[in-house]
Amino acid sequence: MPAKTLHHSLLKPLDLFRSLSDAELDQALEHAQTHRLLPGDHAFKQGESASRFFVLLHGHLKVVQNTPDGEQIIVRYVNPGDIFGIAKAMRRPDYPASVYAVKESIALSWPSSEWERLLGSNPAFAANTLQTVGQRLQDAHTRIQELSTEEVEQRIARALLRLIDQSGSKTPEGVVIDFPITRQDIAEMTGTTLHTVSRLLSNWKDRGLVQSQRKRIVVCSVDELIRLAEKSSGAPATAGAAKENLKA
Structure with missing residues (x-):
């Protein structure tokens, strides 16, 4: 469903969109789509072409990665306002993990071709993305340390x-x-x-x-x-x- 039909009041509480004017928000949503995910539904699966990137509006998702020896690892949970599926930011052509809904959820997505435009036109989006990538690197370091020492x-x-x-x-x-x-x-x-x-x-x-x-x-x-x-x-x-x- 086209995201431009969403009421602005659903988006303004999120840090990502709070600083945007109504006109800027309409512009940001021009090429976006909304996705309703029921528990167990996937936004995308590990190894699929990274054709879109996402923001969670409502609900909760889990990020799951399958290792080469067949083990399943829950990497993290996605909360409302979080950006996910940002393989583009990591220069990856595919998704490194799968994302599933753990409760009914609503997400926005954009084509990967929109990545550079959104970064350039939305400082809040660019800052949030940078913070997200940095936090995930820190989380990965912390997790390795915990598994090794605790x-x-x-x-x-x-x-x-x-x-x-x-x-x-x-x-x-x-x-x-x-x-x-x-x-x-x-x-x-x-x-x-x-x-x-x-x-x-x-x-x-x-x-x-x-x-x-x-x-x-x-x-x-x-x-x-x-x-x-x-x-x-x-x-x-x-x-x-x-x-x-x-x-x-």
Whole structure:
């Protein structure tokens, strides 16, 4: 569906579009399309030609990569306002990973031929893209370091803290990760096994740290999870958004 039919009020709350006038926004959307993704639908798959790039407007997506030996890794989650599918920025002709919806989602996309024009005409888009590429490089470095130096319990604690920082919502029980997530997902994020994740979450549940049900995880003690994440490590583990949610 052509994106120019979208009401501007749906786009203005996002950092990417906030500074644009109505005329500039109309110009940016001239060649864009909207995509409605139901849970399990893919925006694109690993290895496909990188013909479009995207911005998520609503919902949550996960980025999944298959390794040469057949293992599946969850690289990250995509939140509203995030740019994704930016193979063009990395000078790649194809997508290095697949992107799937974990809940009903709406995304905008542009043909890859529009990349240079948007960068030149939209300073916010250019700045956001640069920040996105830099953040992903930093995330990759952090993940390699965690896999090389940290125990499984630390890695899982850090993964949960990152998720509640990005998508935490306050509930009477604690801070819930605001999209469906399974124990298998956490195993694929942290380079461990489903059995190990299940054992640790059961232990944490008995200690009152988390509540874990089917596709739903609530962190009941953010401070204790931070302590576990920082155990025997000099690297700080933050959960600013989660702690603010608990105070609210």
